[in-house]
Amino acid sequence: MIKKLIGKKLKATRLGKGLTIQELTNLSGVSANMISRIERGLTVPSVKILMKLASALGMSIGYFVEEAEKSSTVVLTRKGQGEPIFFYEEKQQISSLTQGLRDPSFTVLHDTLEKGCNSGGGHMVHTGEEFVMVLKGRLEFLIKGDAYVLESGDSLSFKASLPHLWRNLEDGPTEVLWVVSPAPNIAQ
Template identity: 30%
Template sequence: MESEQEEQGVNSPSLEETVGAAIREQRQKHGLTIAQVAEQADISRGMLSKIENGQTSAGMDTLARIARALGVSMSMLFSKYDATTTSAQHIKHGAGMEVVRRGTKSGHTYQLLAYDQGPVKHFEPFLITIEDDSERYPSFEHPGTEFIYMLEGRIEYRVGQETYVLEPGDALNFQGEVPHGPERLLACPIRFLSVIVYPQVAG
C-alpha cells in the first residue's frame, strides 16, 4: 500500500512541487544562483530554497516577485501543473493552493481553485474561509470584476459607500476598482467563493 501511495505521489506532483520545479528550472536556465534570485525577489535564500523544493506554499505576491526576478510571466510557473490534452483542470477537494493575500491572518484562509496556464491571466477563483473575527479587514481594490457567492455564515460586505448583508445562497458582483471588503462578520464560520475576472486587452 505504501509503495502504491509513494508511486502515486511521484506520478502526481503537488502544485507546490510543480511551481518549485519551474522556478528552479528557469533559475538554472538563466544561470542564476538562489542568492541572486532571492535578493531580486526580496525574500530570504532559505524561503526560496523551500519554495523550489515544494516544501512550502508561496503567496501570489511572492511568486510575482520571483517571476519578475526570473524575467518570466507568472503563468509560466503554473504551466505544467495539471496540464492535460483536454485543457481541463481538476482540483480535488481541499487541494486548492492556500495563498497569502493582504488581510490574510490566523483564522482567515484563501484557497486558489484554478490556475491560468496561458500567457494572460483571465480569472482567479478563491474559496475564502473566515473562522473568527480577531482583526479588522483592510479594503481591497483590483482590476476587473469580482463575483461573490456565499456558502456558509453571515457577513456584512462593503462595496464603496454601500454595505450588503450576505447569507448562504446570496450573490454579489461589482467592479474591482471600487474599494471593497468585509465590514462585519455576523456569524462565523464564513465561507464564500470569490471569482475575479480580469479585463482582456483586444488584439
C-alpha cells in the same frame, strides 16, 4: 508563462513556510531584489539560483520545474484539494481552485474567514470585476458606502474599481467563493 508559474510557486512556498523575502535571502544567499523579481514573474531564475532557493526552502529543484510543466488548459480540483495560496494570522485561508490553468483571464478562490476577519481598515480598489458567493455564514460588504449583508447562498457582483471592503459577521467561520477577473498575479 513559465516565469509567472515559477514565481507563484516560489512565493506560495515562501509564505507557506512563514518566511519574509529578507529571511529567504539570508537562508539562500540570493538577493532580495532577485527573489522579488522571480516572485513577480519578471525573470526566470538560473538553475544555480533556483537550486539555492529550493535548498533553502527544503525542496528539490524539480518541485518548481514540475509545477511549471503542469500548467494546463483543463484543471480539475477535487473538494478540499485547492492550492493554498494565502494564510493570514490564522484568520483567513484562501485556496485557488484554478491554480495551474494556463494563461487564465479569471481566478476562482475558496476562502475561509474566521471570526473577526475583515479586509482591513482601508477600502480596496483595483481593476476588473469581482463575484462573491457566501457558501456558509454571513459576510458584510461595503461598496461605495452602501452595505450588503450576504448569507449562505447569496452572491454579489461588482466593479472592483468601486471602493469596497468586507467583514465576517459570524461568530465562527464563513466560507466564501470568489471569482476575480482579470486573474490577479498571486505572486505579487
